[in-house]
Amino acid sequence: MAQVGLFYGTDTGNTERVADMIKDKIGADKVDVYDIASASAADFAKYDKIILGQPTWYYGELQSSWDDFWDDFKSVDFTNKQVACFGLGDQADYAEYFLDAMGLMHDVALENGSIPVGYWSTDGYQFDESKAVTEDGEFFVGLAIDEDQQPEMTAERVDQWVDQIKEEMEF
Numbered sequence: 522m523a524q525v526g527l528f529y530g531t532d533t534g535n536t537e538r539v540a541d542m543i544k545d546k547i548g549a550d551k552v553d554v555y556d557i558a559s560a561s562a563a564d565f566a567k568y569d570k571i572i573l574g575q576p577t578w579y580y581g582e583l584q585s586s587w588d589d590f591w592d593d594f595k596s597v598d599f600t601n602k603q604v605a606c607f608g609l610g611d612q613a614d615y616a617e618y619f620l621d622a623m624g625l626m627h628d629v630a631l632e633n634g635s636i637p638v639g640y641w642s643t644d645g646y647q648f649d650e651s652k653a654v655t656e657d658g659e660f661f662v663g664l665a666i667d668e669d670q671q672p673e674m675t676a677e678r679v680d681q682w683v684d685q686i687k688e689e690m691e692f
């Protein structure tokens with residue numbers, strides 16, 4: 522078993538692609554990747570270092586397989602687990618709901634005891650509202666990826682963020 526568990530959900534494949542990029546950058550031997558559509562709450566118990574990835578759909582809603590898993594997710598005990606989130610969204614077409622689902626996911630993990638890592642500057646993004654930002658608006662609560670408006674920035678963002686969480690999580 523690897524040190525890190527990565528759990529993602531996707532409707533149209535973008536989040537899966539970013540999950541693969543993260544896995545490749547971390548090193549495939551160090552991370553186990555789960556599609557949340559076929560994961561169980563018990564899978565989370567295996568790891569102290571966890572990465573969670575989710576796009577936002579339909580005006581601030583959870584991605585469909587995360588939505589199906591949500592009650593189980595709320596039952597996971599994250600005490601002493603470091604949790605890094607990443608989210609996908611569209612800052613122009615959904616500027617009032619940018620990355621909301623990442624915020625909801627982060628908040629459940631935090632309420633259930635997680636040690637959050639991987640916060641990410643809001644510099645370089647333009648949006649109106651998001652449930653995925655810190656109170657001062659300076660950070661997203663995880664890596665923010667926009668494959669619709671800024672796809673050319675994704676590779677560099679993933680690279681930088683993985684370097685950051687590698688230090689924070691010590692893997």
Ligand SMILES: Cc1cc2nc3c(=O)[nH]c(=O)nc-3n(C[C@H](O)[C@H](O)[C@H](O)COP(=O)(O)O)c2cc1C
Nearest residue numbers: 532533534535536576579580581610611615619620
């Ligand atoms: C109908 C529709 C609704 C969307 N709603 C939101 C939204 O509320 N907030 C947001 O940030 N992005 C929204 N998006 C953008 C998606 O999150 C984005 O395209 C993402 O990359 C999709 O990821 P996936 O391919 O892993 O499902 C929406 C996209 C579509 C087509």
